[in-house]
Amino acid sequence: MLKDKNIIVGVTAGIAAYKAVDIVSKLKKQNANVEVIMTKNATKFVSPLTFQTLALNPVYVDMFKEPRNFDVEHISLAEKADAFLIAPATANIIGKIANGIGDDMLTTTIMATKSKVVFAPAMNTNMYLNPIVQKNIDYLKELGYEFIKPGVGMLACQTYGPGRMAEPMDIVEYMINNFYNKDLIGQKIIVTAGPTIEPLDPVRYVTNHSSGKMGYKIAKEAEKRGAEVVLITGPTNLDPPMGVKVIRVETTREMFNAVEEEFNQCQVLIKAAAPLDYRPEIVSDVKIKKKDGDKDELNIKYIRNPDIVAHFGKSKKEQIVVGFAAETNNLIEHAKAKLINKNLDFIVANDISKDGAGFKTDTNLVTIIDSNGKTKAYPILDKSEVAKIIIDKIKDLINIKS
Ligand code: PMT
Numbered sequence: 001m002l003k004d005k006n007i008i009v010g011v012t013a014g015i016a017a018y019k020a021v022d023i024v025s026k027l028k029k030q031n032a033n034v035e036v037i038m039t040k041n042a043t044k045f046v047s048p049l050t051f052q053t054l055a056l057n058p059v060y061v062d063m064f065k066e067p068r069n070f071d072v073e074h075i076s077l078a079e080k081a082d083a084f085l086i087a088p089a090t091a092n093i094i095g096k097i098a099n100g101i102g103d104d105m106l107t108t109t110i111m112a113t114k115s116k117v118v119f120a121p122a123m124n125t126n127m128y129l130n131p132i133v134q135k136n137i138d139y140l141k142e143l144g145y146e147f148i149k150p151g152v153g154m155l156a157c158q159t160y161g162p163g164r165m166a167e168p169m170d171i172v173e174y175m176i177n178n179f180y181n182k183d184l185i186g187q188k189i190i191v192t193a194g195p196t197i198e199p200l201d202p203v204r205y206v207t208n209h210s211s212g213k214m215g216y217k218i219a220k221e222a223e224k225r226g227a228e229v230v231l232i233t234g235p236t237n238l239d240p241p242m243g244v245k246v247i248r249v250e251t252t253r254e255m256f257n258a259v260e261e262e263f264n265q266c267q268v269l270i271k272a273a274a275p276l277d278y279r280p281e282i283v284s285d286v287k288i289k290k291k292d293g294d295k296d297e298l299n300i301k302y303i304r305n306p307d308i309v310a311h312f313g314k315s316k317k318e319q320i321v322v323g324f325a326a327e328t329n330n331l332i333e334h335a336k337a338k339l340i341n342k343n344l345d346f347i348v349a350n351d352i353s354k355d356g357a358g359f360k361t362d363t364n365l366v367t368i369i370d371s372n373g374k375t376k377a378y379p380i381l382d383k384s385e386v387a388k389i390i391i392d393k394i395k396d397l398i399n400i401k402s
Contacts, residue, residue: 001176002032005082008113009034010106011051013041015156016088016122016165021046023087024054026172035077036060037106039093063105078112083178086110088122088165091133097145098136116178120148120171125161148174170242182226183395188266189227190259191219192273192308194234196252200300201284208274209359212236214324215272217387219244222270225391230266232258234273252276252305263312263319268394270322271309272348274359278302313343320397322390325349326358335369345397346370348390356380368393 007027011020027034036051037060048059060077086093086106093106097117102108110117119140127133128150137147148171151164165171193215197207212233219231220241229244232255240246247262249255252275263269281301290296313321323344325335328351335349349367352358357365357380364386367377378389 001179002027002030005032005179006080007032007034007175008077008081008084008109008115009036009051009055010084010086010089010093010110011036011038011042011046012086012088012090012093012106013039013045014088014090014122014165015045017042017045019165019168020087021050021054022168023085023171024051026168027175028054028056030172030176033057037077037109039104039106060105060109063108075112078109078114081113081115083175084110084113084115084117085120085171085175086118087120087171089119090121091123091127091130094119094121094133094136094140098139116146118146118148118174118178120165121150121163122165123150123163124155124157125159125163128163129161174242177224180224180226184222184225184227184391184398187222187227187268187398188230188262189222189268189270189394190230190232190262190266191215191222191270192232192255192259192275193219194236194273196234196255196273196275196305197250198252198276198279198305199283200280201286201288203287206276206280207235208276210234210236210274211360212238213360213362214364214383214386215270216241217383218270218272218390221384221387221391225395227268230262232262232273234275252279252308256306256308256311259308259312266319267398268320268322269309269312269316270390270394272324274326275305275308277305277307279305307342309344310342316343318401320345320394320401322394323347326352328353332367332369332375335367336373339369339371344371346393348386 011017024034034055035057036055052059096107102111148166150162152162153164154160155163194212195208195210197205199205216238219229223229223243231244232247247258249258255275281303309323321344325338325347327334331349331351335347339347347369350358351365354365356363363380364383365380369375
């Protein structure tokens, strides 16, 4: 994704400078051309040689050192930048840029660039929450500078709170995101993911094997392409993608209500979740106790849950509604029946009897069936690639509708 992109990484003086080493390494793995500018104080935390070795480019610190190129270096770097990342960004660099100060190689290059500039702040919690720093951040945001919110946690200064630089992987993903084709701007997309759970008593519940991986990958792909994404998710162990609105639910009825809340304002609903079709008719409010004896049995009566995708497929107006079908046998026949009965625009059928497909895996084996019955089978692919195929198909349908 970053092949031949010129990413300038500015490193300022914070303990998180060691994480910038990982960021540079990860950007290189994405085939970016990475050039690093360090402030003088940053070199006290990490040696320029470390960055030079990873970036395979000279590291810039001093503006007045013998130039390596004939060009004025801060201007040539500013001009060649496809994107600029400041990580870690201290209160000092944020304050300087907000006030138009250019007094070293890094600040002058930032002042001279027309490329996107992204700050990944890292500092003590009190510094971060200081109204002066917050005012500088707000002002820079107004001017179009971007910020990757720091995380909350125990900081090197032994305080707990916001100020810990975002994780290198998240920062790199944010940078990759910049270069995505934002072809879904203006579209609101609801994605449902994961299982639902239905309680039996205060300690027991019924659920299924859905991990949420498929739905989360779809949400991520749609967000990268510029859509406003609402991820309605059952319980999973996954971190939701950055930039999406997350609504957490447990039961199928809660999932139904959450979709209903958002549906009228959306253009697309993708039902990748595996909601339970049935729930116990009676939920005991005390723990169900076993009785003595081998003949003891527990009989639970299950009643139907609402079929969410069928409800919205049938009541949709202009929306595109996409369903999934998880099948162990007669894949195409069952999936086609669901496509018609639930009035879907297309259905993604997974053959969950095959290795590497369906629940929990990182890959999936899908066949997509259109509303006109046309089918296309795909080989085993990573779920992120399946997500891309689904979002491309939705984009085609949006184009046809408009
Ligand atoms: O989460 P992962 O571990 O990554 O696994 C991915 C997956 C296998 C869960 C996913 O790819 C998938 O197939 N999701 C649908 C699973 C399912 O419930 O299939 P179904 O054939 O029972 O349902 C058909 C469609 O109706 C689905 O879009 C489902 O979301 C929807 N449905 C089902 C029941 C219900 N009460 N309401 C619904 O909206």
